[in-house]
Amino acid sequence: MNLEKVVFGFFVLLAATLNFGFFIGDIDDPVVHNEYELFAAVVVNLVATVLKFGDRTQIGAVHLATSLVADLQLIAATLVWAYATQVSTEGLTASATASVVSLSGGALLANTVSLVLLVVETVSFRRS
């Protein structure tokens, strides 16, 4: 067992699950989308991205690309959230919540691709 692979798989999976946890629920209901979950998703996604740095294989490059997409989507979601809560006079309305959640939904798709890659990589790994 390779500890590096364990940590890598752990963070990739955790990024996807946290993202999913935030995404699930009515899209315009702020009550079912916890901001702490979004924060955790951003942090874990960033860590997962950094873990993917410096892999020169083809699959490693695609891994990094999916992570970067997820980061982009999640950071966009947090920016929308920050705008709604801090700048906008109307606060976290249903439409703002819908924007945040749909952006995180995009990140979820990227994270799912990441998971598929992880599974493909594992399955295609042959023991000598």
Add this chain to the structure above:
Amino acid sequence: MSRGLRASLRHLTGRDQQPEFRMRRRSPLVTGVQASATIFVILRRMRAPLIILILIFAVSVLGLTLIPGQDANGQPWHMGFFDAFYFMSYTATTIGFGELPYPFTGAQRLWVMGTIYLTVVGWAYAISALLSLLQDRAFRQALALQHFTRKVGRLREPFLLIAGYGQTGEQLGKSFDTLGRRFTVLDIADARIDALEMNTHRADVPGLVGDARDPHNLEIAGLGHPWCEGVLALTDDDEANLAVTMAAALRRPELPVVTRSLSPVVAGRMQTFGDPTVINPFDRFGDHLRLALRSPDVHQLMTWLENGPGAERPARASAPAPGRWIVCGYGRFGRHFTADLRSEGLEVTSVEQHASNPDDDPPSIIGDATDPDVMERADLRTAVGFVAGTENDTTNMSLVAEARRINPGLFVAARQNQPRSAPLFAAMEVDALLVPTDVVAHDAYAQLSTPLLWRFLRELPGRDDEWAAGVVARLTRACGRRLEELWKVRLTLEEAPALVPWLDVGALRLGDLLRSPADRDAPLPLVPLLVLRGDECVLTPGGDFLLAAGDQLLLAGRPAVRRQLETTLVVDALPEYLVTGRRVPSGWVWRRLTGRHPAAPPGLPARSVGRSSGDTRQ
């Protein structure tokens, strides 16, 4: 795999195509993976610091949002993620705007105190990791490699690959740079590549530190590059030179390869791969000295032309009367040289300290040449020539001094081994000095600068002294004491469009071409060294030589004169003036007004080259 297939396909098809077309095709040089290696090194090394930084930030922000605080009215208040991240950003970067938006409670301050130390340590770790990465040797090499690869890949003009940038390489590089030729350098020593960067070349010279024996390094240095036009293997290691020769012959069989070796065995091994030119400095020096003994003027001309642009006219060696020669040092050089002299029918006395092998060709005298008794036995007084050819510069110099003391009239040749001895040997003013690195540099220059010069030099040894003295005198009149650049003119439609109608009817003589476009009675101060037509060449053709289309001329003269001649080649009104003395306007308007047109030979329309009439009519 597909790249290899493509490369071999290109190789196969390329043989049937025009060489120029093949030259201009781009081929994938170095893989993208390799070019972006640097960024991967950075990313990989920065993993740990970045993750630690992210975690420290995450924990600090999360803590701030969880710890209860108070607003301005003393009401319980929880900091949001936005404020917490804002606070951590300015605190972690040591900017410190203070406690915003409300003054902190004790619990918050306790937490912030911890996070301040954590974040500062995290930042310091990340930044120091980045800085140490920048100073890392492996990283810098990766960076240099990427830089070099990019520079070589961008070359869009013919260049030479020089493997081994020692004395010889440096000297050659300077000559080629003066000619405006590009080259890339591969050398195993850092110091020499640093020296390359310190040198002031006109063009940018990419240099890589690497082992020339590694084909990968050669590939990066441009061996597979479509614009690579030649390979020079000039390292001081025979095996490395052999490896470069092999790699070049296998990878690019069509490229000319010039290399050096002192050993005939290695030279033979090199010859089995393709057809490289192997320069043996001892051999070449022997040839030179024999030529100098036989015909000193031809030798002077040859040396001058070989030394390259900017070289001062070498002194004419005064050949000694035939007689006995003494060769001190009977090693590889001594044996070679003795054989050369004997083949000229000269008597040779060789002196060597140790008889290495009694079977093969022992020296005439065994003993230390610096010993006066040994010198006495060699009998310097009755000799005409003396060669100090040991592998030790100090010994060679003392031998020369001793020989001159005994017999001041001797012709003295010496071998210089170390470059740092050069000023001392120069001060001794020996009649012939062997500097192996110079010999190789001059020979390689003569072979690669232009094929016409090499052709000229090969024709030289058969010529007589009188002719050579004449050429040297003409060169001195045209160039002065320092040789100007030699250049080539091809009388083709591309290079000399104005001349083609005249050449096609056979109406242009060399003497007419070399008249001044300003005043046809004044000849241009140029020396036509050689005309090459097909496979035949004429050395120093006379003024009545009839030129034909496709001829190649090798000319020597000052750059200003070269520009005048180039005007003649492209302005279509000039050849008529030079041949007949009739001035023809070169502009359309003036031709209309004066009614004079260039006399176009039958069947060929007059070619018009857009030039204002002013610059040709003065």
